[in-house]
Amino acid sequence: MVKTILSIKEELMKKVWILFVFISLCLVFWGLSISFAQSLDTFKGEKGSVKISGGTAHIPVMKEAARIIMTANPDIQITIAGGGSGVGIKQVGEGLVDIGNTGRKPTDDEIKRYNLKLFLWAIDGVALIVNPKNKVRSLSKNQVIDIFSGRIDNWKALGGEDRKINLYTRDEASGTREVFWEKALAKGAIAEKANVVVSNGAMKSAISQDPYAIGYVSVGHIDKTVEVITFEGVTPAIDTVKSGQYSIARGLFSNTKGEPTPLTKKFLDFLYTAEGQKIIAKNGFIPVK
């Protein structure tokens, strides 16, 4: 008898707990929905899809924005693909996607040929990264030029282990590569032996796997699996990119062919709202108003 009463009591407690957790979750979601309500109001009653492709640096921000918008309005479908800046311009120019992202400003020729409309929404740094096992943490511009051209090919010369340096670079269509090549390498040569990876994400995972590697990624992709290199005495971070001290920086653009469709316009506008800017900043970029 006593036992059954106890077990009933236990069960009741369990139920109370579940109810409590449920209510608190509801409160959290309610709070979230209030904080996003204003920026998300414009999506009410909208239907349709937005297709995005191109620059891989943009992906974390695009994904988060898409998730929030699609949660608020399940009638909207937003798809995000990578491919690199070159793919972004090509696909938006041919009308395959609504938004083509580029990690560089499209050239005048590209803008004219495809009638592109540019939306600059963030400034991004491109950081040199190495494996955490590597002890080298600081390089000068000349050293970087020598490393990537192959003139310095051993970590020993830079204060590291006596192992060959494994270079990693990006493919022909990468905006990140273009900015890095222009601003860090002063348009110098990249050695033929450099490994080529196809996205910022692939670069990060390659470097995190290879103790003797050096490569470069968008600052938004940096996490604990890789270690950032101080370039010319400046550590790439939000404040140093913002102040212009850190020189390897570029704009993140979203481009549309002509005027964007209403829904696409709303998506792009969302990036400029307080919520959008919060997402951009959270991912390590500097939002542009």
Next chain:
Amino acid sequence: MKLPKEAIVERAFQLSTIVSGSITFLIFSFMFYMALPLIREGKIFQILTSTWSPLDDVYGILPMIITTFAISFLSVLIAFPISIGCSSFINEIGPKQLNRYLKKIVQVMTGIPTVIYGFVGIFLLVPIVREFSGKGSGMSVITAALMLSVLISPTMILFFNDSFERVPASYLNAAEGLGASRVQKLIYVIFPNAKKGIIIGLILAFGRALGDTLIALMIAGNSTQIPGSLFDSARTLTAHIALVIAADYESLEFKSIFASGMVLYLFTAGIVIVVRHFAFGEKNTR
């Protein structure tokens, strides 16, 4: 007397044969047409014989051609003995009970998408090769060749199996009656009789190795140098096409992918024709 229904079906089959056959030629003529400006300007020779150096405005694909051949030959070289051994075991040497399961496993392996092999390669094979060789990133010619050999062996094994099974049982019984051991049966009866199947299996496997893109793209390193050793990073023609396809349409680097495509096409076709001729020629003289 043919029924009208039959005639319709015959026509339908004929049509589908013509369509699938002509697509092969259409693709080639398309590539030829796209590469025409290169051929006319005489740039095709330069592209085929020089290295990739964008700074000098030279977009040669020689390193990629060499790498493609090196990786696919190597992978067939590695996979062939394994496949022959595996088929021999399944058909002749191993216990019947186990063989049934082995066969199933091989069948499942043929269906695994190449991206999974590439993924496994990055996390398992690349670090092993890096530490073993003591230099380089571990993304190299040999890494891709090893992974590709895993990809193509199931195809080979299945083909070899089929051709081994087609050897008439009476031959085997005769050999057994003469006191042949299992290994002797394999060497003197099965292999010679299954020769054609073995050769066709080899062609198919080689074609798969030559045409596979993802494994090389993910674990061969994609550098544009001519590989000097097995442990050097290198780029295949297929990976090159995948990497450059996003470049500007008008640029010379983009046009180089048509040269790459033509080389791949001609080489695959050449291998198939030569080896088939060799295999069928053998049959006709018998």
